[in-house]
Amino acid sequence: MSFIQHKALHVHPAGSLKGTVNPPASKSYSARAVLAAALAPGRSEIENIATSQNVRAMIDSCRALGAGIDYPAPDRLVVTGSGRQRDGVTVNPGNSGVVLRLLLGATAVLRRTTFMTPFSASLGRRSNSEMVDALRALGVEVTTEAEGRLPITLDGTRVHGGDVSVDSRRSSQFLSGLLFLGGLLDEPLTVRVPDELKASAPVHTTLDVLRRTGVEVTHADDFMSFHVPAGSRFEPARHSVGSDPASTAALLALASAVDSTVDIDHLGLEELDGVLEYLDDMGVSVDVGERGVRVRGGGDLRAVDFDGSKAPDAVLPLAALAAHADGTSRFHTIEHIRYKECDRISDFRRELERAGVRAEEKRDELIVHGSPEGVRGGVAVDSHYDHAVVMAMSLIGLRSREGLSVRDPQYVAQTFPDFFERLQRLGGHVTVLD
């Protein structure tokens, strides 16, 4: 049974969850590592490569651009970069903002690369104007729809280095894409952040991957300016991918929500600053080991506020968990999550309310009024093309009295393709609705 082949699933109330679960590999790191490897002439290896659809979109894009890609084992990728990517390619980034923005940078040296997505109602609606402006300032000819929406065509015949600013309030992905471009230019590139960087954790991941592949980026302590020296070149490297932050956060929250003893054997908690502390503050029993976290869930939950800028991928699962706390929780400094697969404040709030959770929103904040008894359920909610919404609403269903139906649950595969199978193995109950 593969749940992602179906249009609707029902997540039944869970009596208890028990067992051990491994989160999938990080799509954030995997996507960057695949691209860096494709840009390096020669053979690179990536251990524990993610199997998520977003990473597959990056792999397929790099293959279309000329990289050789093989799987000697299901979780091991060998990438053979050609040294020069192909001109005139059409790239499909799937529904992934990070795949799109990284590739917009990495292909800005080529002649005519066209980006198209079949997700016209999701990624196709997201603005890339910050990236388009920065690329134009660097001499790239960009043809695009209003606000830099897809489809986009780049011609990098006249690209050059220099000093460029990129607005990073809505996303740090533009900055990351430009840093990849810096590694391909003959001239030095300085990228400045004129306002504020809302989510710095993914930029650390970018810098880590670039450093491993020979592109040394220097930066100011406050992360407001970055410099890539002239003549930087990507070199083959070995990468080992840690656990996916969004999936790990979802598993931590799920195990915390219902009566459970779940061991989460992760490979690092990158991009999840403050999450374990948050769970501890809520009253969840969390035992941290060297390679794992044991969560004993099902107890009373205290309402606690959370600074979403520290771990943006954790906001939705933690907000779903907060729906079962005794009191009101505020998730603040999160405006940038409005610009993801969906508007993760407004769209998610609507689905919470549809499920019976009281919630409010401000421009930069999601306010959840918790209720320890959970919702009645028995209704259908929508995924909005977003893996984070699927996992968070599944949590609401597990803790509800009648369960929740999730329409278009297949988009969980952007990050965690076998999420529902693993949930079943822990004792959850999921059925297909056709």
Place this chain on the structure above:
Amino acid sequence: MTPALIGPARDGVSGRTGVPHSKPHMQRALLLSLLANAPSSIVNPAWSSEAESLFASLREFGLDVTGQDPGTLHLSGVGKSVKPSGATASVVGSAFNFRAMAAVACLSRNDTVLEGNASMLRRPVAEYLGFVRELGGSLSDISDAGHLRLRIHGGGRLAGTATVDTRHSSQVLTSVLLIAPLADGPVRIRCTTDDAVGEGYIALTESMMRRQGALIEREGSSFLVRPSAYDAHVHELASDFTALSYLAGAVATAPHGSVTVAGYYPSEFSSEREFLTVLEQLGIRTTYDPVERSLRIDKGVPAARHIRIDGHNIPTVVPTLAAIAPFVEARVTLRNAAHVNNHKCRRVEVMIRELTRMGCRIEATHDGDGRVDGFTTSGRQTPAGDTTLDSHGDHRIFLSLATAALGAARPCLIDGAQHLHASFPEFLTSLHTLGADIHSV
């Protein structure tokens, strides 16, 4: 009958034009768009009556149109949640469509009645659908005198081994392959022949499936497809290389020529690569610019004094090559194409007969069983023309004869222009744009 008068292209052919996009790619892209539980986009959709019929059938099973930009169709599929909207799904007169929809119906948990018109009763359709039962479903024939009507139930657990007769067609194999990743367990497919007809089409199906995430292993004539799911995809439809062959033919038969085909998307068809290699040998050079997406066709000199061509894997362009051969500055022999006589008409024989009527010296060749399997010519000629040619209701014969007529001394009247809609509706306009003297009569 709609005849066209094609005059000699004494001033050569030159300029920019386009060709239609590939029908086999379109059919597969539509089917995959339903079977993907995700959105898909089809760039350069290739509409034909058959594609429109398939599209209508797929809509009945849940394929949704989410948008339409110039040149791009946005669709949303249902994966395994296929559900016919009515009690009976109509599949208008196409054997491919009927076979494909029978395979799709296997995925439904409900009974599906597929209904085809009377012409389907005369085609070998029902007898090739044994795979339904082999994979755990049920099939009953409830046809009447006016309709082919089959009731299909997919069964509880779709999996197992299916044997597919590939002696005469690859369509059933393509249909079973396409649904196999959505089965509940591994699906093995055994072909009845090692050398399946339409290998190029099978390879195309495999390639498009793999690109969307299907897990297929192939060993000789057997396939193993493991459960997986199709990803969202942007289908950039390839250009129809058989349509391209007529423009290459125009360059070859006219005294001189240089044609640029704009918006050209090469396919992964091995037949296309093989055809372009044959053209090169015949002295017709093609240069592809991936940035401009254009293919330039120029006339050069043949690679040898005697060009030998194997027609086995390039059946659709054999009539074009027959039209080109009398205008090449070399001896040309094409063999191993007896199967091309099994199409809409006996294409090799008809081309030899009509070219001879035009004034060309072209001889039939025969295989060991005495069947016409090709042709041979002996250097560049200038046939007299000034005659009426019969396309036998076959669009490929019309297109090939029109190509040859550009090299004749006097105009030729060719019947059958009304059949051009089947593959290259704008062909005569294209030729006119390139400087040819064309008159509809």
